[in-house]
Each structure stands twice: as structure tokens, then as C-alpha cells.
Amino acid sequence: MKVLILSTGTGEGHNSAAKAVKEQFEKRGIPCELADVLNFASDKASAYGRRIYIWSTVRAKKVFAGAYRVGRAISSARLKSPVYFANALYADKLCSYITENGYDTVVMPHLFPAEAMTWLLRQHKLDVQTYFIATDYTCIPFTEETKVDYYFIPHEELATEFIKRGIPAEKLVPTGIPVSERFLQLPGKREARGQLGIPVDKSCILMMTGSMGYGRVESMTAKLVEQTGEDTHLYILGGTNEELKKTLRDTYADTERVHVLDFTPEAHLYMAAADILFTKPGGLTSTEAVAAKVALVHTKPIPGCEDRNIAFFTQHGMSASGDTEDAVIQKGLKLLRDPEAQAEMRKCQEKYGKPYAADAVCEFICGQKEAAQEEA
The missing domain is CATH 3.40.50.2000 (Glycogen Phosphorylase B;)
Incomplete structure (x- = not known):
């Protein structure tokens, strides 16, 4: 063969x-x-x-x-x-x-x-x-x-x-x-944060934009920073979109709790370290998130197949989302503050996922x- x-x-x-x-x-x-x-x-x-x-x-x-x-x-x-x-x-x-x-x-x-x-x-x-x-x-x-x-x-x-x-x-x-098997062999949250240098005593929001940096990331980042406090750190995986990453780094140069990262092979570790994940509803990234059992919030989709990805995930309790950007953010922050809802979502991910x-x-x-x- x-x-x-x-x-x-x-x-x-x-x-x-x-x-x-x-x-x-x-x-x-x-x-x-x-x-x-x-x-x-x-x-x-x-x-x-x-x-x-x-x-x-x-x-x-x-x-x-x-x-x-x-x-x-x-x-x-x-x-x-x-x-x-x-x-x-x-x-x-x-x-x-x-x-x-x-x-x-x-x-x-x-x-x-x-x-x-x-x-x-x-x-x-x-x-x-x-x-x-x-x-x-x-x-x-x-x-x-x-x-x-x-x-x-x-x-x-x-x-x-x-x-x-x-x-x-x-x-x-x-x-x-x-x-990849990397998403099936993850360390615990505390260990993952130790490997990545993420504070273990803070809430951690992960935002993934896809390999090319899709989505209204600047707007969402501004709203998340405004609506969370110093006890919440935001990690943005900006993919290969250099213009987006430069804009974000310039904007938040004096904000220690906003971290803008380049394309990384360690996305699995960031998922393991995160309390919640905001991501575009690509089929692969969403499936990786389910394999990693991270509380998942889907952002605005690319029209077409990603609409259907959101529908499948939300209908099966594997993610949260909303019709508007503000609704997505509110769903995400509510999930961040509700460990029981996170646990229930993980149960659905275990039930319907195929890692x-x-x-x-x-x-x-x-x-x-x-x-x-x-x-x-």
C-alpha cells in the first residue's frame, strides 16, 4: 500500500x-x-x-x-x-x-x-x-x-x-x-498554562482567527477588553494576517493583558490552557476544539458552509453563538462566568464529537x- x-x-x-x-x-x-x-x-x-x-x-x-x-x-x-x-x-x-x-x-x-x-x-x-x-x-x-x-x-x-x-x-x-493526536493528548489546564507562561490565577480567553486572520477581530477585541477586568487575559492567535497583528499590537501596546500571537503549532496547548475559545466556525478548528473539550463560542461565519457548521454545533450543545457580534460576546462572557454551563457543553462535546x-x-x-x- x-x-x-x-x-x-x-x-x-x-x-x-x-x-x-x-x-x-x-x-x-x-x-x-x-x-x-x-x-x-x-x-x-x-x-x-x-x-x-x-x-x-x-x-x-x-x-x-x-x-x-x-x-x-x-x-x-x-x-x-x-x-x-x-x-x-x-x-x-x-x-x-x-x-x-x-x-x-x-x-x-x-x-x-x-x-x-x-x-x-x-x-x-x-x-x-x-x-x-x-x-x-x-x-x-x-x-x-x-x-x-x-x-x-x-x-x-x-x-x-x-x-x-x-x-x-x-x-x-x-x-x-x-x-491531530496532539489534541487528544493534552495536559491539564494548569500544566498547559505553565508551559505557555499564562497566569494560572487569571481567566483566559482565547481568540482564534483562522490561518489567514478572518473576522471582525479588532472590534471584538475592543469590546472584550472593555467588558472584562484585569483578572482576564486575552490571547489572540492572528494567523498569517500581518496587517491585523500589527494593528492590534499597536493598539494594545500598553495593555499587558492582551497578547497578540503569530501563527503557532501550539494551538492545542492554548486550547488546553483557555477557559473559553472564540473562533470562526471552520469545520477543522471547531472539531479540534471539541477534541480538546474547550468551552466554544463561534464568531461570525464566512457565509455558506460555516453557517451550517454553527447550526450543527449549536443544535447539539457543543458551542454557543449569536446573531450579532454583541450577542456573541455576551454569550461568551456568560459562559466564561458559568463553570456549570462549561461542564454541560463538554458533556455534549463528548457525546457528539468524534475525536x-x-x-x-x-x-x-x-x-x-x-x-x-x-x-x-
């Missing part, structure tokens, strides 16, 4: 899920490579795709929302979208790479490679098993125009939605969204490979 995991850099969540699965294959001694599928496209096309995604989600949310709605409207299992044909452009190059390197299993935590592999397998006879990993709590537009062997979905309650969108029921595997998804994905794929070998 030799595994190729295909993701891309339009949001770090897809890559984090890919790395979590890679961890599990490597733990089993199975050869595995993680590649950015857009590297098979031309440099110009690859860079353009990333820029358009970032611009549409950070600078033009209404445009993104409209595109998402249009995508749902035109997407079907029979008619192919421009997304499908765009990813078909590099499929031949991807095919050569798979063949030359002897991969027999392809895992895809992103729509783009699933589209490319769908085209590729219609044009070429390849002896490969293909698997798609959904990284949001909904069936995103254009998933139904892909054709792979199995679809790993976040929860069994979402199966009906995927089936309605055209995915065969027998291809759905409700493993959950893969997260061992990465292991489940690998076990399923290995089982399929063994079954195929026995039949042969």
Missing part, C-alpha cells in the same frame, strides 16, 4: 486534516506523501486560485456568499460545473505522477483534488482506491459531481443531506473530521485494502 494525500492551501483546515491522516498512516508504517494538488497546475493558475479564495473570504464575503448559493443551485451529479473543468486541466499531469510513483490509494480532504480525480478516472484506467474527506458539517456544493470510492463525513446525522445531494448511501462513512476520526479513516482504508487483497 502506498498513499497519496492531496490537499491545497485554500485555508489551513484542509491541510490540517491531511496531516492528521498522514500521522496515522506513518504510525502504521505505511508509505504516505502529502502534496498540494495545485502544484500540478500552472504556477499562474495555482497562485490565482489561492488569491481569489483569500480575497473572496476576507474582503468580499457577500461575493463568496452569492457564489456559494449559486454553486448549490447549479450543482448536480449529472451537470458538471466550471470548478470541475478547471480542475480537469491538470489531471493528466496528476495521473502521470500517481502512475510513476506507484500510488494505489488517494485520499482527498479537499474538493479540488476530488474533482481532478473524478475527471482523471473517467479518462484513464488506474488501479487506485479513492477517498474524499468532508471537512465541514454539510455537503458543500459540487461534492455530488465527484465520483470516488468512499466519502468520509463528519457525523452520521449528516448522511441524509449527502444522499439528497446525490452521494450513494453505501459510499458514506461517518468517521468524523480528522484531527479519533484520523485513526478511523486509516483503519477503514487499510481494511478495504486487505479485503481487496483477499479477494484477489
Whole structure:
């Protein structure tokens, strides 16, 4: 068995899920490579795709929302979208790479490679098993125009939605969204704070903006500072948004309880140290928070799939949120001051979460490979 995991850099969540699965294959001694599928496209096309995604989600949310709605409207299992044909452009190059390197299993935590592999397998006879990993709590537009062997979905309650969108029921595997083992082997709150230098005698609010620094962070920070006292410290993980981080650091240069941090591989430790977490409702980060069992407050979503992530989490008691920024803040501060509500939320996270998804994905794929070998 030799595994190729295909993701891309339009949001770090897809890559984090890919790395979590890679961890599990490597733990089993199975050869595995993680590649950015857009590297098979031309440099110009690859860079353009990333820029358009970032611009549409950070600078033009209404445009993104409209595109998402249009995508749902035109997407079907029979008619192919421009997304499908765009990813078909590099499929031949991807095919050569798979063949030359002897991969027999392809895992895809992103729509783009699933589209490319769908085209590729219609044009070429390849002896490969293909698997798609959904990284949001909904069936995103254009998933139904892909054709792979199995679809790993976040929860069994979402199966009906995927089936309605055209995915065969027998291809759905409700493993959950893969997260790194780091989120499953966390120290206690006091120990985590000791490792990070966070005061153990203060309340700790963690705010995560996503890898690209999404959201109305400046406004939310100002309101949280105004509505909390010296006994509450605010830690902001600003991702790669350098402009945002500079603005916040300049604004709070004289405020010792506001800490603006760069992109860090220690997000799991900050979750373990925090009393509550404010974060955009990305599928991966939200799943990591549930695995870490941190009291979770969802901020304003990117229109589209993140609306559905919030709906799933709040309906199952795994997070709190609100219709406005002020409502979100009030929900969060109420949760901060209510240990019983935090404990109840953690119970819901334990009930509905699937923290061992990465292991489940690998076990399923290995089982399929063994079954195929026995039949042969």
C-alpha cells in the first residue's frame, strides 16, 4: 500500500486534516506523501486560485456568499460545473505522477483534488482506491459531481443531506473530521498554562482567527477588553494576517493583558490552557476544539458552509453563538462566568464529537485494502 494525500492551501483546515491522516498512516508504517494538488497546475493558475479564495473570504464575503448559493443551485451529479473543468486541466499531469510513483490509494480532504480525480478516472484506467474527506458539517456544493470510492463525513446525522445531494448511501462513512493526536493528548489546564507562561490565577480567553486572520477581530477585541477586568487575559492567535497583528499590537501596546500571537503549532496547548475559545466556525478548528473539550463560542461565519457548521454545533450543545457580534460576546462572557454551563457543553462535546476520526479513516482504508487483497 502506498498513499497519496492531496490537499491545497485554500485555508489551513484542509491541510490540517491531511496531516492528521498522514500521522496515522506513518504510525502504521505505511508509505504516505502529502502534496498540494495545485502544484500540478500552472504556477499562474495555482497562485490565482489561492488569491481569489483569500480575497473572496476576507474582503468580499457577500461575493463568496452569492457564489456559494449559486454553486448549490447549479450543482448536480449529472451537470458538471466550471470548478470541475478547471480542475480537469491538470489531471493528466496528476495521473502521470500517481502512475510513476506507484500510488494505489488517494485520499482527498479537499474538493479540488476530488474533482481532478473524478475527471482523471473517467479518462484513464488506474488501479487506485479513492477517498474524499468532508471537512465541514454539510455537503458543500459540487461534492455530488465527484465520483470516488468512499466519502468520509463528519457525523452520521449528516448522511441524509449527502444522499439528497446525490452521494450513494453505501459510499458514506461517518468517521468524523480528522484531527491531530496532539489534541487528544493534552495536559491539564494548569500544566498547559505553565508551559505557555499564562497566569494560572487569571481567566483566559482565547481568540482564534483562522490561518489567514478572518473576522471582525479588532472590534471584538475592543469590546472584550472593555467588558472584562484585569483578572482576564486575552490571547489572540492572528494567523498569517500581518496587517491585523500589527494593528492590534499597536493598539494594545500598553495593555499587558492582551497578547497578540503569530501563527503557532501550539494551538492545542492554548486550547488546553483557555477557559473559553472564540473562533470562526471552520469545520477543522471547531472539531479540534471539541477534541480538546474547550468551552466554544463561534464568531461570525464566512457565509455558506460555516453557517451550517454553527447550526450543527449549536443544535447539539457543543458551542454557543449569536446573531450579532454583541450577542456573541455576551454569550461568551456568560459562559466564561458559568463553570456549570462549561461542564454541560463538554458533556455534549463528548457525546457528539468524534475525536479519533484520523485513526478511523486509516483503519477503514487499510481494511478495504486487505479485503481487496483477499479477494484477489
